[in-house]
Amino acid sequence: MKLVPRIATASLLLAGLALSGCSSSPSPSGAGSSSSASSSTDSAATASPGGGTGAGASSAAAPVLEPLPAAIPDALQHYYTQKLSWHSCNSGFQCSTLKVPLDYAQPAAGDISLAVVRHQASGKGSTRLGSLLINPGGPGGSAVEYAEYAAMTYPAIVRSSYDIVGVDPRGVAGSTPVSCLSDKQMDAYTATDSTPDTPAEINTLVAADKALAQGCEKLSGKLLSHVSTVDSARDMDVVRALLGDAKLNYLGKSYGTFLGATYAGLFPSRVGRMVLDGAMNPSLDALDLNQQQAGGFETAFNAFAADCVKSSSCPLGSSTEQADRKLDQLLASWDAHPLSTGTSRKLDEALGTTGVIAAMYDQQQWPQLRGALTQAERGDGSGLLSLSDQYYERDSSGHYSNLMYANAAVNCLDLPTAATGPEQVEQQLAAYRKASPHFGTTLAWGGLTCAYWPVKPSGEARTIPAKGSAPIVVVGTTRDPATPYAWAQALAAQLDSGTLLTYNGDGHTAYARGSQCIDGAINVYLLTGRTPAKGTVCK
Template sequence: MHTRPSPRRIRSLRPRRTARLAAGLLTAGALLLTACSSGSSTSASGTVDAALAALPRSTPSGLMPYYSQRLHWRDCGVPGFQCTTMKAPLDYAEPEGASIRLAVARKKATGKEKPLGSLLVNPGGPGGSAVDYLQQYAGVGYPEEVRARYDMVAMDPRGVARSEPVECLDGRQMDAYTQTDTTPDDTRERDALVTADRKFAESCGAHSARLLRHVSTVEAARDMDILRALLGDPKLNYVGASYGTFLGATYAGLFPERVGRMVLDGAMDPSLDARRLNLDQTAGFETAFQAFAKDCVRHSDCPLGGKGTTPEQAGDHLKAFFRQLDARPVPAHDKDGRKLTEALATTGVIAAMYDEGAWEQLREALALAMKEKDGSGLLALADSYYERDAKGHYSNLMMANAAVNCLDLPPAFTGPEDVEKALPEFEKASPVFGSGLAWAALNCTYWPVRATGEPHRIEAKGAAPIVVVGTVRDPATPYRWAQSLARQLSSARLLTYDGDGHTAYGRGSACIDSAINTYLLHGTPPPAGKRCS
């Protein structure tokens, strides 16, 4: 996927625009895939994967110590929020063995009416901190009537942020990694890209060997069930965005009878393999760019062309700019001496595709770089995407993202020759981003741990109604993924947002918010075929 994001880096951008443009400006990554009309997929062996099988209803005796532990809540320095930790087995196949400690936060229901229990939230990623999301956005920004009836709860998944984070490269090494050219023009540049991916993988293996085999989405979903029990909830109420929809759907597949009110917003399709996922997401970013281009050329300060310029012509202007940066990066007034490279500029543009609210910022950043040779605006967008702070420190988002993705699915490509064969297909999906996103999907090829997951359908037979939300022009989780997941889940209701940006809940549509709030508060899912704008 794109400059250094791993193939399924899908996250909701919202927390820091509240900050991260869709996650602060974002975090993107590229998830990728296109759902087949049947909703099924074919694995590398040529067999059609079976539906995710539910676990036994009774809790195995070896897990009882985990299900019976007590949570000790304490103030965690953010007004109104409490924090704790819980233990889960490192390896669910050997629950008597080593354990892992997971960070949990909550904000108690604020209303006087009888609480509806806990509402677990996850912003996506994989690798996004759910605790940060709760404290910075969900715990204060979710509708007041929802916060009044639910204890708002979040848990950083294993390997993420406060939950024994995966560690790989330091800040300076990450700076070099994020600047690696992902559109190699010759053998030397191709070899440099392969070397960078190998170094990243080897570093993760050296620093986090204990964790890398045990950060799968299935394991994280099982952790969620332990938390559900410790919170005293007979069923799990959950809102997951982006990758959080895959996590929630996986939970539903494992524990269908324990599903309460579940919203999957910006849905992923678990039936797709990594290459298809990346290809679909590539097309999704192209769709989002065309929407941005149409808006941009209506403004006098658009550097991609004026009135009458087509999205295709605007894309040509942007590609020409990227080629110029590939040959000669421009200054970015960065205290650490970084310049705006093609890789960082591409990341900055992709970051802004997550939220149409960032289009003005992107337009200004492009104008600054293209007309005034000042790359600071696009560099800021790229840093937000990567969660790099002003001191040059990175969160572990990128490390955890790769660790989870590379464990959940076999790699998209077997090597650089495989990528080169796929380039025409990716460039057709996106003339602007196709080449870079194809090469960026090479990262799992050199991962030190073999994938334990495969593409699979999730039916969750017997689950309560699940609301699947899809945005028509979503760049990171294409709408057809939501359609496919809704067909797979036996109790799903598809809620459609005819709009732009990544995810739909809390992004300005009163129709979407009303439908989801009604479901969360009263248990009434939206009618079949419900569509909002």
Template sequence: MDTARLLRTSTTVLAVAGLLLSGCSAGTGHSAAASTPTGTVAASDTTSASRAAAPLAPLPTAVPDALKPYYAQKLVWHDCGSAGFQCTTMKAPLDYDHPVAAEDLALSVTRKKATGPGQRIGSLLVNPGGPGGSAVDYAQIAAARYPAPVRARYDIVGMDPRGVARSEPVVCLTDQQMDAFTQVDNDPHNQSEINAISAANQRFADGCEQHSAKLLSHVSTIEAARDMDILRALLGDAKLNYLGKSYGTMLGATYAGLFPSRVGRLVLDGAMDPSLSALDESRTQAEGFETAFQAFAKDCVRHTGCPLGQTTDAAGRYIVRFLSNLDAHPLPTGQSRQLGESLGTSGLIEAMYAKQLWPVLRVALSAANRGDGGPLLTLSDQYYERSTDGSYSNLMYANAAVNCLDLPPATRSAADVQAVLPAFRKASPHLGPDFAWMSLSCASWPVKATGRPMRIEAKGAAPIVVVGTTRDPATPYEWARSLAGQLSSGRLLTYQGDGHTAYASGSDCVDTAVNRYLLEGSVPPSGKTCA
């Protein structure tokens, strides 16, 4: 069973991409795309949603007296991890409306100072998305793999958001319970399987409440963005310079909406659309993954021995039959876990995040055709951040906690899901039902959502660069268009290609445009497109 709305550039994918920066990697497909890409929600739909959503109001520019101690704290840095990295812990209030020192959260921060040559510009806070991705882990990779001119003039900084990884992590299930959760069939064919989904969601929610009740009401994106402002001040920066990917764009855009006068140079790569409901997010994301699957299939059939067949139509029929067969006859994997339909689907979805994983998926599907589900299980484990020792990161726990607090549930009952199934099937003939049933994941959540769809304008903010990839599976291109249109100072940079997010993933054109902005403040020209 997948967790709905997982929006992140995983450290696994980035680590692979970093080895391929000079070649074709994540988001670097060079086939031409139409000016209005297929497989995304119509522009009129997102425009209507944006206009209907209320704008996010900025906070007062003056720091409230109750919060001044947080802005005045002293960070104590120590050497950690790889050579040149420093780590520290920052305190933030659990509840910004009622800060109590005894309830303060300890948030983990890492940095690598600018390497030179050239004059240091300041700190560049980075986030890989999720919600639930570790920014500390991501920063340590970014500090080695981002273009050298940026690393030379910025301190690369990562802070695990509240509830994530090293920052008071949300905990929900044991590793064994998580194994069981991931194997629940997300494409039910009878009432018994529908009941199993509802029961699994309830057990997940109950576990989160049991182990992390204090946190569940205070892991919203707005609170995490306010934490970022405290860190900005403690780093000595008058304005925030930030590069967020995937859900990290929601963090960055929210920061800009709350603190427009403190916006420095913000890059939002693989943008989310904050004006969409959870249901619209799920449906349009299903479209995005369908577009990515079609691109993978088109690429696969060009290779001799493609396990999907020789045409894209054959590939579509193959994947439906393959997943159905896994449901009826799970494959051995060389482990105690078998590869059933749910884990097979997760492995497929993981490979859609990055074009350089397509050859890995071809090999995994070929192995499955020979009766070996092990390679596809490995892809699924990467999706869930399950280690070889059977332990899980808290990615999926934080993901659910933030998503379920930020937006009201997409669906609240099995009847709701069945009502929207036709729209999901239309959006994604191959993966739509899975995404429809995933939309039920917040129905059992023990904490009522505090957020709503919102339009982020950030009036008065400095120019903000929004990067959109035309065949991005997880954050469809139309989301980037919508966010850039909402932001009063937004500028859209389009990458015509495949994969999830584009910067530092192999496109010299994208990297050059973003580098000029980060280093010189030069905004890409209107309509700038990289192919």
């Protein structure tokens, strides 16, 4: 669920790996101190950026995700007892593959492969705490790539205690992947007008969504019905067993929080130490998720604009009011007259919007966005195109990862579509625009992707109490663009053992991104199981 103006339901939710090259500030090597935290929630922390009052509240109508039987079914025993054959890969890492059933309801119907990587703990003896499975989000983000990053940059005290393990979920990257379009087709898809103004433009957008769906069905039809978050959570339990861990220790970011919470709901007795950072609210339907996320991006842009206008060189003006007007003018101008980029590709409104949104994930990218907007003012769209390409994981040779294909496949399976056709989108536009004057229209039309998906959704919005689980720490950032803070409040509240840890700041997710307060609190929890004090706010 990555925003991406052209993909699926609640935008793609990644921890920033693909967007910023994982250029987070170095984390302290020790457990750290939470001395900069406040144990009383202030007004900034309790606000609901991105959705207004109660925006992230759990839906009373959402049914409860019930746990699976604790006993492992006989038909799955051979998956749980297979042997992982590890081999050296990269520097200091080990790689392997494992088999899981394509269909858990019919395990005899065939297998798919999952790619797994680990970096063994540097500590010895009693300091080793087993495996820490990590996921960067998406859906569609490569946990293998993220593990290779985390094993080098997460706090040293955590890396010395845990084997850092990443498994590409089913449908993603090194595991049996979803495929949909050629690179050339994907170039056209990402540039499709995401704010159609005429019937002809609406028809073009619908045709692009249908072409994506048809391409996925043609190239990955057998897999599409079996890439849900529930399927991936069940895969994680197989991985847990093969790693030799009685309980799953897990750190999920962004969409990875939904994956982790789903695991906790299905297997509460097997939850070890679990951190859910940049949380989703699983009790919201696709429409609510989309509209509230639109508000999250609006909040993030407001923070960027307030920072930008402090500089005399800000390309958006000298006040936030000017910045709002200027962005609208730029978007409209790119729609009417796409910019040259020094390549055969033009920067239109769709790609430009993606470039702006991409920089919202990490305030460390704000200077890059200022520079890109300055270039755009001069008729050069190359800077914004580069940000957009980072977002879509398009490399310099023009090749796309399968991030966006997996993203659509999982989103369209997990929840019923936010809109069934253009007429319904047009009815929803006013609410989207109220939540986000700048980005609401784009996200409204992005909710149409799943309307044409070739397989019906198998999931629905659910409340996840995970009764009987060990304590779970939920981390929320007050001005998070992709996962509004209210979602973290809601998830922590619905989890029976949830504890909310708040970061009063900007950017998407908080752990290992430079806050000693956040890192210290999470490190203590991962090492000792002691949760942060209730109401802890880091600044």
